Amino acid sequence: MKLRRMLIIVFLTLTLTPIVIVSVLLYQSGYKLAKESYVRNLRESISVQADYIEQTIINDMILDNRFAKQNKLSLLEIDNDESFVGQSDLFKSYQSYLETTGDRIAISLLLDKENNPIYTIGEAKETEIVKTNLPKLETLKKQSIAEFELTDEVYSLGIITPMFDNEDNYIGSLISIYDHAYLFKIISSYYKIANTSSYICRDNGDAVSFKEFANQDQEYVAKNTLSQVDLASNGEIDEKVKSSYITGYYRNVTNTPWYLVGFVDYSFIRAFANQYIFAYGFIIIGVVIVDILLAIYFSHRVVSPINNLIYVIEGYPKTITDDDVKLLEKSGYAETRYLSTKFLELMKRILLVQHNYEGVSQLYQSANMSDTNIDIDTRQQTISSNKDIFQKIMSELVVPEGACIVERFIHCFSAKDQAHLMNVFVNMRDNHLSTPCEAEVYMPHLGEKWFHALIVPTYENDSLSHLFIQLRDISGFKKQELESNEEARKDPLTGLYNRLGFTRRVEQIISKEGATGNHAILFLDMDYFKMVNDNLGHNVGDELLRSVAKVLKDTIGDTGVASRHGGDEFAVFIPNTTKEDITKLVDKLHKQLVFPFKFDDESFAITASIGISYWNQDATSLEELLVKADKEMYQAKKRVKQGN
Structure with a gap:
């Protein structure tokens, strides 16, 4: 019985110790994962809010710049006649501009070249403060974003758009200042995470506005963190204030002196992790009960044959009953120790022979x-x-x-x-x-x-x-594996080879056809493609790229290899060809790669500039061939811009 108790104790010690360690580590990892989850969600929340503010500013900068370009002539014609000012095209355009901006612009000023106001919108007191604190506008060469103090401790962002005549002389400015409540509304409405607080802070850490349960500790952490980081940076915050920990994330609003800062209190993270502590407890109790039952069972399996063997040995040479025979079948006979030793030696030899036999028999199967x-x-x-x-x-x-x-x-x-x-x-x-x-x-x-x-x-x-x-x-x-690798070498947008796939495929062809063949490379770039993306959107640009790919596939067929090298650049490899055939192919591509578009009542067409290089004549390696074709393409593009 002592052996059995010892086996139970050893079994429980060996099994429960790692279970306890794993349970502690599991709880710690759950707490760590809860923290990482909160920080990750907070980072995503802050990023979405910052992106929305940045996109709003960019859109309004484009709107202000368009207003400046469309009305610079009207601004030159303006005079001090108030009736003229009220009825001029400039006034109508300005009213249309204000309707477009809606309630997000709190103060707007249209200034002449002397920086005197022509039109103003907004509270008189705040407008006067803005006029007083304007920078030297005539020295600005491009649009900029600035911080404006509207009243005591009330700040907002504004867009300054200087206006110039055709000779780059300063003729006035358009000042558009956001309603700070509108910016605050963005962080209150988009991708808000529960149990977190959000701030809009200046670069010195002062809070412009905040949401939820903001407190002095969080304001102190924000001020202490932002005062030590570079502008246009972002990162995590993890500090101890007094007896509590505060974690968060900050992100600079691009091209502005403002930051978005989000915090979550450690108590919420701990509460989130503690939700699972009872589940952990029940699991551990269940594991302990099962472990005890297994210890009892396995100790019995180990000790019982030994007890049976001892019983038979102690009873020898008495008459063996049927019960003794059953025990002997399990435990052995009189000279158990000696026989057990010899049996183990014999079993080792048998296992070795069996192992060798199985290994050889596995290798030598029948011929079928x-x-x-x-x-x-x-x-x-x-x-x-x-x-x-x-x-x-x-x-x-x-x-x-x-x-x-x-x-x-x-x-x-x-x-x-x-x-x-x-x-x-x-x-x-x-x-x-x-x-x-x-x-x-x-x-x-x-x-x-x-x-x-x-x-x-x-x-x-x-x-x-x-x-x-x-x-x-x-x-x-292996065939499936190679086919999977082939998919990784394709451009997902057009279905053509990507740069890597193009290189591998061309090298295979050159290796098969020979390095002395008459091969050619065409390098294509779509002229004015950026206009499509900027004015009609990336979806239209993607559809245009797919159309170019279809033309290349239909035109080249199986005679060559076509690829998209990136952006609006394509490359085509034609093996075993002639200059005459390449000239015909290029002429055909020039005719088919013409895509008309219309924007703001203006029509324009996207065409292709094509550069050509020949194997052995221009280069003897694929990389040199591509470089030569690329240079020829840029010469062709230059001729297009010059109207030749």
């Missing part, structure tokens, strides 16, 4: 099995196999004179695999490896097939005697 089994006798320099086709291949191989049987064998495989297999065999010979080695090999002589090779060495008298090799056909799997 799919695996190819090979036996190389390194001493007798012979080779045998269960496949007649392999024996035939070995007899037909052309190998160097004097090659040993192993060298003859590895010549069945590709050059790359030959080097690898030779290293394996040399390592087995020199280092006496006792464990099998596995490798994937390619055999071009056997119908271009891939095999999984299992190599088992055996040794006699401290030297390599045999190599047992099993080849399993994995050609189907």
Whole structure:
């Protein structure tokens, strides 16, 4: 019974100790994951809000810039006649501009070249403060974003758009200042995370506005953090204030002196993690109960045969009853200890022979099995196999004179695999490896097939005697793997090859067709493509790229390789061609790659500039060929811009 109690104690100690450790680590990791989840969601929330503010500012900068360009002539004609001012086209355009901006612009000023107001919108007091604190506008060369103090401790962002005549002389400015409540509304409405607080802060850390349960500790952390970081930066905040921890994330609003800052209190993270503590407790209690039952069961399985054996030994040489026979069948007989020792020795030998038999029988299956089994006798320099086709291949191989049987064998495989297999065999010979080695090999002589090779060495008298090799056909799997790699070399938007896929495919063709062939490269770039993306949107631009790809596929067919190298740049490789055929092909592409568009009642067409380079004439490598074609394309694009 002492042995059984000891086994139970040992079993429980060995099993419960890691369970307790894992439980503690599991709780800690749950707390860590809860924190990371809150910070990640907070980062996404702040990023979405900042992106929306940035996009709003960019859109309004475009709107202000458009107003400035459309009304610079009207601004030159304006005079001090108030009736003229009220009825002028400039006034109508300005009213239309204000209707477009809606309630997000609190103050707007249109100034003449003397920086006197022509039109103003907004509270008189705030407007006067803005006029007083304006920078020297005539020195500005482009639009800018500035911070404006509207009243005491009330700040907002504004867009300053200087206006110039055709000779770049300053003629006035348009000042548009946001309603700070509108900016605050953005962080209150978009991607808001529960149990968090959000701030809009100046670059010195002062809060412009905030949301939810803002407190002095969070304001202190924001001020302390932002005062030490560079403008246009972002990052995580994790600080201890007094007895509590505060974590958060800050992000600069691009091109502005403002930051968005979000915080979450550690108490919420801890509360989130504690939701699972009861579940952890029930799981641990259940595991402990199961562990105790298993300890009792396995201790019985271990101790019971020993007790039975002791009973039989102590009862010898008394008459053995039927009950004793049953015990002997489980526990042994009178000389159990001696027999057990000999039995263990015998079992070791049997297991070793069984292991060797199973290994050899696995390699030497009948001839109708799919695996190819090979036996190389390194001493007798012979080779045998269960496949007649392999024996035939070995007899037909052309190998160097004097090659040993192993060298003859590895010549069945590709050059790359030959080097690898030779290293394996040399390592087995020199280092006496006792464990099998596995490798994937390619055999071009056997119908271009891939095999999984299992190599088992055996040794006699401290030297390599045999190599047992099993080849399993994995050609189907490798074909799927190669097809998957082919998909990774395609451009997902157009279906053409990407840069990597184009390079690999062209190298294959050149290797097959020969490096002295008459090959050509066409490098294409779509003229004025940026106008489509900027004015009609990226969806239209993507559709245009797909149309270009379709033209290339239909025109080139299977005679060449087409690819999208990036953006609106395409490359085409034509093997074994002539300059006359390339000229005809380029003329055909020029005619088909014309895409008309219309924007703001103005029509324009997207065309293609094409550069050409020839193998051996312009370059002798693919990279040089692409560089030459790229230069020729830019010359063609230059001629398009010059109207030639």
